[in-house]
Amino acid sequence: xxxxxxLSKRYGDLLAVRELSLTVPGGxxxxxxxANGAGKTTALRCLATLLRPTSGAARIAGFDAAxxxxxxxxxxxxxxxxxxxxxxxxxxxxxxxFARLNGMEDEVAAPRVEEMVxxxxxxxxxxxxCGKLSxxxxxxxxxxxxxxxxxxxxxxxxxxxxxxxxxxxxxxxFIAEARERGRAVIFSTHQMSEVELLADRVGIIxxxxxxxxxxxxxxxxxxxxxxxxxxxxxxxxxxA
Amino acid sequence: MNLRLVLTxxxxxxxxxxxxxxxxxxxxxxxTLLYPGLMVVLEQMTLFGQRRLSEKPAAxxxxxxxxxxxxxxxxxxxxxxxxxxxxxxxxxxxxHAEAAIVVGASPTPLAASVPAAGGGTDSVRxxxxxSYERSQRAHDVAAQALRAWNDSLLARRLSARGLPADFAxxxxxxxxxxxxxxxxxxxxxxRFLPVLLILMTLLGAFYPAIDLAxxxxxxxxxxxxxxxxxxxxxxxxxxxxxVALIGMAAAAANLLSMLLTFQSGVFKFAKAAHVQFTLxxxxxxxxxxxxxxxxxxxxxxxxxxxxxxxxxxxxxxxxTPVQLASTxxxxxxxxxxxxxxxxxxxxxxxxxxxxxxxxxxxxxRLVPSLVAFGTTILYxxxxxxxxxxxxxxxxxxxxxxxxxxxxxxxxxxxxxxxxGPRRVPLPAEAFVFVAxxxxxxxxxxxxLQARFGxxxxxxxxxxxxxxxxxxxxxxxxxxxxxxxxxxxxxARGLAGALLVALGGIPLGWAxxxxxxxxxxxxxxxxxxGALQKLVTASDLPRFLWLLLLVAVTPAFCEExxxxxxxxxxxxxxxxxxxxxxxxxxxxGAFHLSGETAIRFLPTAWIGVLMGIVVWRxxxxxASMLMxxxxxxxxxxxxxxxxxxGLVLSDLGEPNxxxxxxxxxxxAAGLWLxxxxxxxxxxxxxxxxxxxxxxxxxxxxxxx
Numbered sequence: 001x002x003x004x005x006x007l008s009k010r011y012g013d014l015l016a017v018r019e020l021s022l023t024v025p026g027g028x029x030x031x032x033x034x035a036n037g038a039g040k041t042t043a044l045r046c047l048a049t050l051l052r053p054t055s056g057a058a059r060i061a062g063f064d065a066a067x068x069x070x071x072x073x074x075x076x077x078x079x080x081x082x083x084x085x086x087x088x089x090x091x092x093x094x095x096x097x098f099a100r101l102n103g104m105e106d107e108v109a110a111p112r113v114e115e116m117v118x119x120x121x122x123x124x125x126x127x128x129x130c131g132k133l134s135x136x137x138x139x140x141x142x143x144x145x146x147x148x149x150x151x152x153x154x155x156x157x158x159x160x161x162x163x164x165x166x167x168x169x170x171x172x173x174f175i176a177e178a179r180e181r182g183r184a185v186i187f188s189t190h191q192m193s194e195v196e197l198l199a200d201r202v203g204i205i206x207x208x209x210x211x212x213x214x215x216x217x218x219x220x221x222x223x224x225x226x227x228x229x230x231x232x233x234x235x236x237x238x239x240a
Numbered sequence: 241m242n243l244r245l246v247l248t249x250x251x252x253x254x255x256x257x258x259x260x261x262x263x264x265x266x267x268x269x270x271x272t273l274l275y276p277g278l279m280v281v282l283e284q285m286t287l288f289g290q291r292r293l294s295e296k297p298a299a300x301x302x303x304x305x306x307x308x309x310x311x312x313x314x315x316x317x318x319x320x321x322x323x324x325x326x327x328x329x330x331x332x333x334x335x336h337a338e339a340a341i342v343v344g345a346s347p348t349p350l351a352a353s354v355p356a357a358g359g360g361t362d363s364v365r366x367x368x369x370x371s372y373e374r375s376q377r378a379h380d381v382a383a384q385a386l387r388a389w390n391d392s393l394l395a396r397r398l399s400a401r402g403l404p405a406d407f408a409x410x411x412x413x414x415x416x417x418x419x420x421x422x423x424x425x426x427x428x429x430x431r432f433l434p435v436l437l438i439l440m441t442l443l444g445a446f447y448p449a450i451d452l453a454x455x456x457x458x459x460x461x462x463x464x465x466x467x468x469x470x471x472x473x474x475x476x477x478x479x480x481x482x483v484a485l486i487g488m489a490a491a492a493a494n495l496l497s498m499l500l501t502f503q504s505g506v507f508k509f510a511k512a513a514h515v516q517f518t519l520x521x522x523x524x525x526x527x528x529x530x531x532x533x534x535x536x537x538x539x540x541x542x543x544x545x546x547x548x549x550x551x552x553x554x555x556x557x558x559x560t561p562v563q564l565a566s567t568x569x570x571x572x573x574x575x576x577x578x579x580x581x582x583x584x585x586x587x588x589x590x591x592x593x594x595x596x597x598x599x600x601x602x603x604x605r606l607v608p609s610l611v612a613f614g615t616t617i618l619y620x621x622x623x624x625x626x627x628x629x630x631x632x633x634x635x636x637x638x639x640x641x642x643x644x645x646x647x648x649x650x651x652x653x654x655x656x657x658x659x660g661p662r663r664v665p666l667p668a669e670a671f672v673f674v675a676x677x678x679x680x681x682x683x684x685x686x687x688l689q690a691r692f693g694x695x696x697x698x699x700x701x702x703x704x705x706x707x708x709x710x711x712x713x714x715x716x717x718x719x720x721x722x723x724x725x726x727x728x729x730x731a732r733g734l735a736g737a738l739l740v741a742l743g744g745i746p747l748g749w750a751x752x753x754x755x756x757x758x759x760x761x762x763x764x765x766x767x768x769g770a771l772q773k774l775v776t777a778s779d780l781p782r783f784l785w786l787l788l789l790v791a792v793t794p795a796f797c798e799e800x801x802x803x804x805x806x807x808x809x810x811x812x813x814x815x816x817x818x819x820x821x822x823x824x825x826x827x828g829a830f831h832l833s834g835e836t837a838i839r840f841l842p843t844a845w846i847g848v849l850m851g852i853v854v855w856r857x858x859x860x861x862a863s864m865l866m867x868x869x870x871x872x873x874x875x876x877x878x879x880x881x882x883x884x885g886l887v888l889s890d891l892g893e894p895n896x897x898x899x900x901x902x903x904x905x906x907a908a909g910l911w912l913x914x915x916x917x918x919x920x921x922x923x924x925x926x927x928x929x930x931x932x933x934x935x936x937x938x939x940x941x942x943x
Binding site: 048049051052070071074076078080082084085086087088089093097098101102129145 | 244245248249252255256259260459460461463464465466467468469470471634
């Protein structure tokens with residue numbers, strides 16, 4: 001479903017991502033683990049059609065992000081740490097806006113928005129401006145916005161950054177549910193606990209390169225360490 | 241284009257904007273409250289000020305007046321007489337007296353006892369300080385009293401000689417305006433309303449443009465929006481339509497509020513002056529129609545700049561100079577004697593402002609109006625293209641990606657600047673450099689030329705242009721040879737450059753002459769004289785000196801700056817026409833400082849030709865040759881009257897035979913020029929792949 005094929009991205013003298021190749025089939029959660037500046041966000045932005053790869057390709061459902069961006073976006077739910085909510089729209093208006101941008105006619109969009117409101121428990125504050133919502137409420141609206149068009153692939157760029165435990169919990173639940181629904185999920189993080197809790201597979205990225213890939217257990221064992229945090233440190237140091 | 245998506249974006253943007261108090265304040269609150277409030281306050285303040293001025297009699301000192309005049313003045317309740325000692329310049333300057341009447345000695349002094357019957361004229365001076373309001377009023381009051389005294393004296397003299405009172409008044413002058421109060425009002429409206437309207441349209445679009453572009457980027461919503469399956473074009477169109485509508489709504493609200501304020505009768509001064517401020521609905525509608533392309537132009541321009549900024553504050557900083565640059569030209573409409581012709585109509589913003597002025601004055605000429613409307617639509621289209629391109633570029637949306645901020649103050653920044661080696665300066669660096677030396681040239685160069693005359697010109701060219709250009713190339717982290725294009729051209733390239741110059745020069749003359757004819761411009765006589773004197777040689781040493789001063793020096797100094805630093809920095813992106821046009825524009829603008837606006841087009845034209853030649857030959861020596869030939873020809877032609885007659889008429893009209901033959905030389909020169917060949921380490925742009933060029937540009941930057 002999600003595929004990176006020898007993708008590289010260069011910013012001037014900085015090769016942010018080098019020859020990244022990985023696949024995430026439907027129903028799998030893939031964690032992209034790396035330190036700050038490792039290239040996680042750049043790789044995910046290439047997949048989300050926000051950046052053009054310098055070479056190689058990123059695909060969703062076989063569609064190339066650089067050549068067929070609109071097809072990719074139709075199949076993509078994108079969530080970033082900034083949440084991307086319009087402060088002066090209500091939660092309901094925001095969902096309706098993105099439903100329409102995703103090509104839904106009003107008669108389809110309206111019931112879908114209500115479905116999202118119910119599914120994510122937005123009823124109490126659906127008609128309040130997003131700028132007036134609490135962080136947790138904003139997070140829920142943001143997730144609903146990302147899946148309002150029922151995409152088969154989810155790209156989450158550090159989705160729990162700056163969130164408290166309760167708000168993070170709603171993200172974890174959302175990811176687990178997405179897996180159950182057969183969606184392909186890729187998320188970036190540098191929180192080991194999240195990875196251990198959620199990921200079916202992990203890719204460790206350092207200096208723009210994928211330096212290790214496998215299940216959490218496989219990576220820990222491969223590095224000869226006791227836990228993922230230590231394994232991560234060893235792998236990253238060796239790669240440097 | 242998917243209209244449904246555009247409307248979706250538009251509706252959302254309007255909804256959000258209308259919930260923004262800042263925008264609403266600008267759009268609704270200011271126009272509806274400000275104008276009535278401002279008018280009332282202004283009028284009240286003026287009346288209050290006038291009352292304050294007139295409630296106390298003017299303190300006027302009198303010296304040398306006969307007792308009868310003194311008594312006359314004393315009887316005037318608007319005047320309080322001060323002693324004769326205060327009737328001096330010093331006293332008025334120190335404000336001991338508000339004004340002073342000084343009666344001087346007359347050749348035939350009036351006898352105090354027979355003022356009415358005597359003859360002669362006494363000189364009377366009224367001393368006052370025009371920078372002091374009370375003194376101005378005292379002057380008016382004193383002058384009025386003196387006129388009354390003058391009339392009464394005259395009447396008595398006439399009466400003493402048995403002449404009728406109207407003997408000394410053969411003409412009874414009376415002004416009678418044929419304009420109606422509405423027409424007078426329309427004329428006055430046309431002087432200031434266009435400026436205000438355009439300003440408010442501009443301000444109306446200012447904040448929404450920033451908010452919808454840079455603001456959205458800063459809040460992180462643009463990233464989310466761009467992952468929705470909507471092409472960038474639809475997003476730009478929706479956002480741009482929202483900004484344009486808001487700009488137009490702001491302008492319409494302002495227009496309406498102003499008209500209602502004027503028509504409410506609150507402005508009593510207008511009534512007293514028999515002026516009626518009113519605007520027919522048909523005119524208001526036409527003005528609104530004219531505002532549409534203008535709002536489009538501002539919106540697209542602001543949006544295109546705002547989206548290139550990373551934050552609201554950065555966008556504000558970037559837009560403020562643009563806002564100023566858009567506002568200042570419209571002040572032209574307030575100047576007297578400016579005629580609305582097709583050439584002026586084509587000037588961005590000014591054309592529409594002039595059209596408004598004419599419309600409000602009662603009639604707008606059709607052709608210039610159509611030109612103003614059409615060119616504004618054209619400029620708006622270009623601005624829209626500029627905005628749309630930004631939305632599709634990742635470096636604009638997410639920044640350069642590899643930028644670093646140097647710490648440690650200026651020294652740290654300097655070190656960081658030098659630590660990033662690149663073959664040629666970045667365009668921003670080159671523009672800052674050119675702006676800096678242009679300022680230096682404007683101030684220090686003018687001073688040098690004022691002090692040392694012709695030698696000052698020599699000093700300023702070498703010292704303020706050549707030396708800084710060489711210093712930048714050598715001291716900066718650049719390849720000096722590349723930065724200054726120090727590459728020998730082939731003989732064929734040099735011959736091509738010469739032919740291009742010989743073909744281009746007469747065409748430049750023709751262009752200058754056509755421009756003067758079209759715009760009905762005239763070079764100031766003193767300037768023509770000074771220029772002719774500057775380039776006219778009377779003997780061989782003077783001829784050689786002039787060649788050095790006017791031809792050799794600019795060929796080295798100006799070329800090092802323009803076809804060297806600036807051109808080479810722009811050329812790094814491998815886009816010929818942009819590089820050539822931008823350099824030529826800056827080159828033309830640089831010559832505005834010392835001469836006149838008339839010089840801009842011909843200079844820019846030569847700049848274009850020199851740019852093409854440098855692009856093709858990659859050699860600054862080729863453009864130096866052209867520059868030398870161009871300027872040297874002026875010296876030769878002016879110094880040799882026989883030759884001058886063959887080339888130009890006394891009125892500056894070029895020899896049309898030469899002009900007709902020029903394209904042949906130009907074409908032959910262009911044919912001779914070698915094709916543009918990339919150097920081994922050049923950036924090679926793929927067609928239609930701007931990003932590839934930019935990527936490669938960054939790679940080159942790193943080498």
